[in-house]
Amino acid sequence: MRVAVIGTGYVGLVVGAGLADSGNDVVCADIDYDKIGRLDAGEIPIYEPGLAPLVERNLEDGRLRFSTDVAGAVRESDVIFIAVGTPPGEDGSADLQHVLDVAGIIGRNMNGEKVVITKSTVPVGTAARVRAVIEQNTSVPVHVCSNPEFLKEGAAVDDFMKPDRVVVGVDSAHARAVLEQLYAPFVRTGNPVIFMDIASAEITKYAANAMLAVRISFMNMIAGLCDRVGADVTLVRKGIGTDARIGPAFLFAGCGYGGSCFPKDVQALIRTLKQHGVDPGVLEAAERINGGQKQLLLERVHEHYGADLRGLTFGVWGLSFKPETDDMREAPSVVVINGLLAAGAAVQAHDPEALEAARRVFGDRIVYASTNYDAIEGADALIIVTEWKQYRTPDFARMRSRMRQAVILDGRNIFDPAVVARAGFEYRGVGRSSPARTERAGA
Ligand SMILES: NC(=O)c1ccc[n+]([C@@H]2O[C@H](COP(=O)([O-])OP(=O)(O)OC[C@H]3O[C@@H](n4cnc5c(N)ncnc54)[C@H](O)[C@@H]3O)[C@@H](O)[C@H]2O)c1
Numbered sequence: 215m216r217v218a219v220i221g222t223g224y225v226g227l228v229v230g231a232g233l234a235d236s237g238n239d240v241v242c243a244d245i246d247y248d249k250i251g252r253l254d255a256g257e258i259p260i261y262e263p264g265l266a267p268l269v270e271r272n273l274e275d276g277r278l279r280f281s282t283d284v285a286g287a288v289r290e291s292d293v294i295f296i297a298v299g300t301p302p303g304e305d306g307s308a309d310l311q312h313v314l315d316v317a318g319i320i321g322r323n324m325n326g327e328k329v330v331i332t333k334s335t336v337p338v339g340t341a342a343r344v345r346a347v348i349e350q351n352t353s354v355p356v357h358v359c360s361n362p363e364f365l366k367e368g369a370a371v372d373d374f375m376k377p378d379r380v381v382v383g384v385d386s387a388h389a390r391a392v393l394e395q396l397y398a399p400f401v402r403t404g405n406p407v408i409f410m411d412i413a414s415a416e417i418t419k420y421a422a423n424a425m426l427a428v429r430i431s432f433m434n435m436i437a438g439l440c441d442r443v444g445a446d447v448t449l450v451r452k453g454i455g456t457d458a459r460i461g462p463a464f465l466f467a468g469c470g471y472g473g474s475c476f477p478k479d480v481q482a483l484i485r486t487l488k489q490h491g492v493d494p495g496v497l498e499a500a501e502r503i504n505g506g507q508k509q510l511l512l513e514r515v516h517e518h519y520g521a522d523l524r525g526l527t528f529g530v531w532g533l534s535f536k537p538e539t540d541d542m543r544e545a546p547s548v549v550v551i552n553g554l555l556a557a558g559a560a561v562q563a564h565d566p567e568a569l570e571a572a573r574r575v576f577g578d579r580i581v582y583a584s585t586n587y588d589a590i591e592g593a594d595a596l597i598i599v600t601e602w603k604q605y606r607t608p609d610f611a612r613m614r615s616r617m618r619q620a621v622i623l624d625g626r627n628i629f630d631p632a633v634v635a636r637a638g639f640e641y642r643g644v645g646r647s648s649p650a651r652t653e654r655a656g657a
Contacts, residue, residue, distance in 0.1 A: 215238045215292060216239050216290060217230075217233050218241050218294045220243050220244075220287065220288075220294065220297060220316050221312070222242040222243070222244035222246070223244075223298075224260060224367055224370065224541065225334070225365065225370075226242060226298075228365060228370045229333060229374060230278060230295075231272055231278060232400075234278035235271070236400065238277065240279070241280070241281050242278070242279070242280050242281070243280075243281045243283065243284045243286075245282060247282055254280050256273070260539075261540040261568075262371065262539065263368065263369070264372065285322070288323040288328075289323045289325050291328070294329070294330045294331065295331045295361075296316050298334055300334045300335055300336055305485060306481035306482060306484060306485045307482055308335070308336060310337075313340065314343065317344040317347035317348050318348075321347055321350060321352050322351045324352040325354070327354060327388075328354075328356055328357070329389050329392045330344065330357065331358075332359070332362075333362070333363050335362060337485075337486045338413050338420075340360075341358050341359065341360045341412045345358040357384075357389040358389075359382060359383055359389045359393065359412060360412045360415040360416050361382050362416070362418060362419030364377065367474075368536060376400065377400060377401065377405060379405055379407070380397050380400070380401060380407040381408050381415050381419070382407060382409050382415060383412035383415025383416060384409060390409055419479075423480070423483075424479065424483050424497055426464045427497075427500050428496060428497065430471050430476075431500035431501075433447065433451065433467045434467050434468070434470070434503055434507045434644070434645075436450055436467070437645025440645040440647070441645055446645070447627075447645030447646060448467075448645075448646060451465045466626075466627070467627065468507070468601075468625055468627065469507055469508060469546045470505075471504055472508075472535035472543070472544035473535040473536065473543060474544065477544045478544075480497050480500060481501065483497060510625070510644065511546075511550050511597055511599070512554070515554065515559075515597070519594070521557065522557065523557040524558035524559070526559045526560070526595075527560040527561070527562060527593045527618070528554050528559050528560070528561050528562070528593060528595055529562050529564075529597065529617070530550065531565075531596060531600070531605050532547060532564075532600020532602055533545060533547045533563055533564075533565035533568040533571070533599070533600065534565055534567060534568035535547075535600070537600055537601055537603065539567070539568075540571050541571070542575055546625065547600065548575060550599055550625075551563065551580060555580070560581070562580065562581040562590070562593065563581070563583060564584075564585065564588065565600065586605060586608070587608075590617050592616070593616075593619075594618050595617075595621035595623055596623070598623070598628060598629075599625050600626065601628050606628050606629075610633075610634065610637035614637065620638050620639045620640060621639065622634055624642065624643045624644070626644075627644055627645075629643070
């Protein structure tokens with residue numbers, strides 16, 4: 215099939231490369247000239263495991279191309295994915311400006327019957343608006359459908375190539391047949407392509423992200439209680455995660471969720487619920503708890519060192535909003551580091567992949583360390599914000615010898631409190647009392 219993917223970000227690039235890999239002729243179009251220039255030169259502008267070889271292979275084989283000519287990409291394709299960004303607007307609702315801009319371009323370039331797929335995360339009713347904009351500009355038949363994307367940054371290629379399920383909202387037999395054909399190579403092991411009406415598909419995406427965000431905030435609420443009474447949230451997690459009705463995923467307490475999806479999608483769903491007169495209380499609570507959780511590490515720093523942090527240096531491990539990505543959108547590290555700097559501290563940070571993205575956020579206000587050990591050189595505390603795998607089993611003796619004060623504030627519970635205590639560190643996780651507190655609590 216001749217496929218255009220409009221918007222070549224985290225989603226569009228993976229979708230485009232994945233569809234090319236199953237034999238389609240794909241053009242990925244974006245208005246970001248710099249990004250397309252880098253892609254044309256064989257450079258992948260984001261860090262995503264497995265993406266570089268996938269793009270390279272399909273470029274070489276001629277099934278994948280990049281272009282800044284969105285109109286041209288529309289004209290030469292039968293199937294068009296809209297994968298542009300939908301950032302939060304001022305009132306929290308999804309800003310559909312880019313999606314509707316693309317719809318206008320599609321409408322003006324309809325040189326034959328086409329299937330248009332909203333892949334971006336968009337509020338219920340958006341596919342209908344996309345169709346209306348296209349139809350204002352053409353009388354050529356168009357099939358608009360919704361195919362929300364569930365890939366996770368850090369595992370995006372795997373998630374797209376081997377999806378748990380594919381959700382498609384359609385209202386025409388032709389669109390259904392095209393989507394069935396497109397996805398057949400990716401669901402050969404029997405994972406379902408779930409067809410439904412368009413509104414239900416649009417809601418499914420928000421419901422999935424909101425549910426996951428609620429689980430995280432729920433566990434952070436329980437972690438708050440564990441901290442106060444000397445209990446251990448990691449044990450509570452095991453205790454409830456083994457209940458088949460609950461399951462173990464997304465129950466990790468920590469210093470808050472971030473990223474380009476959960477925060478904005480929760481906000482957008484709150485807005486949609488309000489517009490339709492439905493009480494969004496559960497989501498408002500999840501959002502409020504998450505905001506507080508992003509402050510938790512700072513609160514702990516101030517508890518320990520007082521309000522004025524001048525003369526103190528903090529080593530920060532992990533800047534991306536989660537491991538295996540360089541994405542820093544809404545990352546808890548931004549809240550933590552800005553708070554430290556505002557109180558006069560010096561910050562030395564390490565991240566395996568996000569240093570370039572971090573430079574765009576912090577400029578020269580912090581020191582970028584090339585190893586995690588360099589980040590704690592002379593530090594008064596180590597603050598762990600992102601649970602990269604390579605941070606999990608460090609040489610504690612080496613760490614101690616480099617740090618000015620042996621203090622670890624672990625925002626992701628990556629260490630065993632007993633092990634770090636034996637290594638001579640003062641340690642605080644999230645929802646895990648320190649060994650001393652546990653003793654006091656008689657555990
Ligand atoms: N990132 C994720 O993990 C993820 C997962 C599932 C769904 N989504 C959703 O997918 C959509 C895209 O997310 P992303 O993370 O890939 O965003 P992104 O910001 O990485 O990429 C969006 C791209 O769209 C381009 N763009 C904007 N306006 C354009 C236009 N008029 N014509 C052509 N290109 C245009 C931008 O230049 C940018 O390269 C969003 O709606 C997001 O909510 C994201």
